[in-house]
Amino acid sequence: xxxxxxxxxxxxxxxQREALLTAATGLLVQGGVAAVTPxxxxxxxxxxxxxxxxxFDSVASILAAIIEDAFPRSNAQLASALAxxxxxxxxxxxxxxxxxxxxxxxxxxxxxALAAAGLPDExxxxxxxxxxxxxxxxxxxxxxxxxxxxxxxxxxxxGVLESAMAAVESGSDxxxxxxxxxxxxxxxxxxxxxxxx
Numbered sequence: 001x002x003x004x005x006x007x008x009x010x011x012x013x014x015x016q017r018e019a020l021l022t023a024a025t026g027l028l029v030q031g032g033v034a035a036v037t038p039x040x041x042x043x044x045x046x047x048x049x050x051x052x053x054x055x056f057d058s059v060a061s062i063l064a065a066i067i068e069d070a071f072p073r074s075n076a077q078l079a080s081a082l083a084x085x086x087x088x089x090x091x092x093x094x095x096x097x098x099x100x101x102x103x104x105x106x107x108x109x110x111x112x113a114l115a116a117a118g119l120p121d122e123x124x125x126x127x128x129x130x131x132x133x134x135x136x137x138x139x140x141x142x143x144x145x146x147x148x149x150x151x152x153x154x155x156x157x158x159g160v161l162e163s164a165m166a167a168v169e170s171g172s173d174x175x176x177x178x179x180x181x182x183x184x185x186x187x188x189x190x191x192x193x194x195x196x197x
Contacts, residue, residue, distance in 0.1 A: 006072040017055045019045040021069050024062050029109045033160065036062055063123055070110050074102055078137065088141035092185055094137050096161060097178050102176050103165040145189050153188065160184050 023044035027035040036059055038052040045052075056062045081098035085091045100106060114127055138161075139154050147153045164181040168174050 002125070013055075015048065016045075016051070016112070018046065020055055020062075021065055025066055025070070025110045028063075028066060028113045030112060033059075035065065038062070060123065064126065066110055067114060067123060067127055067130065070107070072132060074107055075130075075134055077102065078134065082137055086109060088144040088188075089186065091137060091141040093182050095141070096181050096185065100164060100174050100178050100181070103168045106169070108165055109169070114136050118167060142189070147189055157185055157188060160188075 017132055019098055020041055024036050024041045027040055038056070038059070039049045041056075041062060042052040045196045056150075078095065078098050082091055083093050085094055088158065099108075111127070111131070115125070135154070135158065138157075139150075142150060142154055142157070164177050167177045
């Protein structure tokens with residue numbers, strides 16, 4: 001029986017699964033979905049290919065696990081950044097700042113790589129569902145502000161946020177990008193008589 005490097009077998013298995021997910025995420029970001037194979041994931045994690053199958057039975061299950069791993073952590077950090085805020089513009093500002101903080105850390109790269117890939121329909125559906133959950137606080141703030149054409153406005157402002165994330169990921173100063181994006185968002189909602197007090 002192989003030696004375990006954790007106090008319990010359960011902890012050993014948790015650590016190995018985490019190592020495999022970290023390896024798979026790195027391969028995904030660097031080489032796209034085609035780079036995520038059980039053999040490559042095992043090699044990147046320092047485990048034999050048969051060990052990978054103890055945790056994941058296919059490439060699709062590895063990709064599904066990456067999806068389920070990335071979003072809850074990001075959403076928890078967003079919830080923490082928004083805790084206690086009630087003014088919708090303050091919520092949107094904090095949402096933008098936290099989203100860009102995560103972008104600077106590379107937290108959105110796995111989701112972007114997954115979105116650009118030819119995923120199975122069930123993975124795409126789950127990815128869309130988790131993305132909607134992530135956007136919910138921003139959408140609620142827009143709703144509270146009473147913006148006209150809510151979903152169109154949300155999509156357009158989502159484009160501003162995605163461009164801001166891309167700017168940060170490519171090395172632009174995060175604070176400058178955040179200020180600029182926030183100013184654009186405020187300008188978009190204020191013409192409807194929604195000037196922040």
